[in-house]
Amino acid sequence: MKEEFKIISKFIEEKSRVLDVGCGDGILMEYLSKNKVVDIRGLEISKEKVKKCLSKGLAVIEGDAENDLKQFPDLSFDYVILSQTLQAFMSPEKVIENLLRVGKKVIVTIPNFGHWKVRLDLLFKGEMPVTKNLPYQWYNTPNLHMCTIQDFYNFCNNKGINIYKTISLNGEKISNISNSNLKYKNLISELGIFLLEK
Amino acid sequence: MSNLNKMKSILIEKTLKLDCGKEISNFPLAYETYGNLNEKKDNAILIFHALTGDQYASGINPITKKEGWWNYAVGPGKSFDTDKFFVICANVIGGCMGSYGPGTIDPFTKKPIGTNFPVITINDMVNAQYNLLDYFKIEKLFAVAGGSMGGMQVLQFVSNFPNKARVAIPIACTASHSAQNIAFNELGRQAIMSDSNWKEGLYDEKSTNPDKGLAVARMAAHITYLSKQGLQEKFGRNLQERSDLKFGFDADFQIESYLRYQGSVFVDRFDANSYLYITRAMDYFDLTKQFNGNLSKAFKDTKTKFFVISFTSDWLYPTSENKDIVIALNAIGADVGFVEIKTDKGHDSFLLDVPDFLSTIKNYLNTTYSNINERGI
Numbered sequence: 001m002k003e004e005f006k007i008i009s010k011f012i013e014e015k016s017r018v019l020d021v022g023c024g025d026g027i028l029m030e031y032l033s034k035n036k037v038v039d040i041r042g043l044e045i046s047k048e049k050v051k052k053c054l055s056k057g058l059a060v061i062e063g064d065a066e067n068d069l070k071q072f073p074d075l076s077f078d079y080v081i082l083s084q085t086l087q088a089f090m091s092p093e094k095v096i097e098n099l100l101r102v103g104k105k106v107i108v109t110i111p112n113f114g115h116w117k118v119r120l121d122l123l124f125k126g127e128m129p130v131t132k133n134l135p136y137q138w139y140n141t142p143n144l145h146m147c148t149i150q151d152f153y154n155f156c157n158n159k160g161i162n163i164y165k166t167i168s169l170n171g172e173k174i175s176n177i178s179n180s181n182l183k184y185k186n187l188i189s190e191l192g193i194f195l196l197e198k
Numbered sequence: 199m200s201n202l203n204k205m206k207s208i209l210i211e212k213t214l215k216l217d218c219g220k221e222i223s224n225f226p227l228a229y230e231t232y233g234n235l236n237e238k239k240d241n242a243i244l245i246f247h248a249l250t251g252d253q254y255a256s257g258i259n260p261i262t263k264k265e266g267w268w269n270y271a272v273g274p275g276k277s278f279d280t281d282k283f284f285v286i287c288a289n290v291i292g293g294c295m296g297s298y299g300p301g302t303i304d305p306f307t308k309k310p311i312g313t314n315f316p317v318i319t320i321n322d323m324v325n326a327q328y329n330l331l332d333y334f335k336i337e338k339l340f341a342v343a344g345g346s347m348g349g350m351q352v353l354q355f356v357s358n359f360p361n362k363a364r365v366a367i368p369i370a371c372t373a374s375h376s377a378q379n380i381a382f383n384e385l386g387r388q389a390i391m392s393d394s395n396w397k398e399g400l401y402d403e404k405s406t407n408p409d410k411g412l413a414v415a416r417m418a419a420h421i422t423y424l425s426k427q428g429l430q431e432k433f434g435r436n437l438q439e440r441s442d443l444k445f446g447f448d449a450d451f452q453i454e455s456y457l458r459y460q461g462s463v464f465v466d467r468f469d470a471n472s473y474l475y476i477t478r479a480m481d482y483f484d485l486t487k488q489f490n491g492n493l494s495k496a497f498k499d500t501k502t503k504f505f506v507i508s509f510t511s512d513w514l515y516p517t518s519e520n521k522d523i524v525i526a527l528n529a530i531g532a533d534v535g536f537v538e539i540k541t542d543k544g545h546d547s548f549l550l551d552v553p554d555f556l557s558t559i560k561n562y563l564n565t566t567y568s569n570i571n572e573r574g575i
Contacts, residue, residue, distance in 0.1 A: 054558050055561030062537045063536075071528045
């Protein structure tokens with residue numbers, strides 16, 4: 001299981017209710033239900049991936065976060081997870097609002113557009129960056145709203161969203177992000193993992 | 199008629215109070231089983247048939263000599279794997295394959311009951327079939343499943359008996375029969391009732407039946423089970439065994455010939471009055487209304503794990519109506535999975551060889567069964 005999922009699962013307490021938004025093949029869901037005894041649901045847009053999840057007996061529904069989150073009642077989950085999909089929404093702002101409505105705590109991970117390789121690509125090549133985590137060309141990318149760890153920090157502060165914890169992931173390296181090292185971590189992190197609360 | 203004698207059936211002695219207010223007792227419920235019930239009695243699956251189905255879901259139907267209606271899905275190694283599970287399927291009351299219905303002979307008049315049969319509902323059908331659990335001494339079913347009207351029975355079953363099935367698979371169905379579907383059913387009923395042989399439903403099966411009306415009803419309904427794209431691809435404007443139009447009203451087009459054939463074979467195996475009663479039961483089905491407009495309440499106390507399935511080209515029970523069930527379940531935090539299967543085979547998809555559909559159900563059931571046994575979930 002990838003490092004990102006290991007970090008997410010550490011955030012989650014046993015016997016909690018979890019919603020994995022954009023659950024993909026259900027790898028994290030399977031891990032959580034086996035190891036953390038959580039009551040877990042998934043939402044996934046790809047039919048192929050939904051079928052894979054259902055084949056594993058996972059409670060996953062086909063749908064997308066922008067239209068289908070509204071069916072979940074307020075605070076009906078202890079944790080809602082959104083892994084590396086925020087940038088693909090038409091309206092990330094509304095999705096975050098809905099995640100915070102549905103979940104008591106929200107875990108969001110974002111591919112960091114502030115990473116130095118991304119910055120260098122734009123600075124020296126003058127081209128939109130294409131990296132391991134962001135392998136698309138500008139004309140076929142599903143990522144409509146890229147942001148940096150700093151951007152997401154600012155967003156949460158402006159919206160009055162509490163950031164409980166932020167983890168930086170750079171390759172296999174895990175570290176904490178705080179106000180004091182934010183500028184630096186924004187330069188070296190490939191991924192930012194945020195634990196939020198309204 | 200030796201096959202009829204081999205037909206399995208239970209006699210339900212105790213009184214069943216129907217939604218219409220009437221009571222029935224000492225009535226037969228015909229059923230068939232596939233596979234073996236294990237010692238723990240935890241591997242039973244109750245399958246509900248659709249409008250024109252019967253208890254013969256798998257293998258060869260001994261009465262019609264044709265493949266069972268869900269032969270693609272039920273059998274050894276199939277979606278409902280009878281090497282592993284004990285599959286039970288009953289003919290609904292109101293039906294015409296051995297269960298109590300309008301074709302049942304009245305012991306006093308020695309004639310079919312006909313339209314003196316009470317109007318029944320999906321709720322009545324499900325309550326009658328619940329007796330099978332007592333008969334087989336099954337405390338809890340592993341699963342209930344069915345498509346179309348079978349799916350409606352799944353929903354009603356879980357609502358009536360919230361802790362009697364671990365898994366529920368309603369397929370291509372609705373919680374509330376739509377105006378469009380009532381309209382199509384009414385069209386079928388009018389075709390039957392307009393046939394002079396119908397005689398207010400008191401025709402005698404041995405002599406003249408309203409076959410023409412029933413055939414037209416079947417033809418009209420059959421169109422609704424297919425998709426426009428599916429029809430176009432299969433038939434297009436192809437002509438039937440002729441090179442030119444004949445400028446008459448014979449079946450010039452293959453689609454006409456196909457529908458006429460579907461109508462003609464249907465009347466050999468189905469009773470016109472049963473068609474009236476069962477379509478009426480579907481029209482009356484409104485689980486949402488049963489719970490004062492809040493479908494979630496229908497499933498309030500259930501621990502059942504739901505798997506809802508719809509098909510992209512099904513315009514009779516479209517994805518939106520299946521999704522309403524999912525939404526109602528999510529509103530109360532129920533355990534629910536949902537997928538819309540991509541296919542151009544229309545509403546009939548659930549009966550056909552749609553590999554994605556069949557394999558997903560198979561894997562879902564097998565994994566869930568072993569999860570329950572291994573992890574006690």
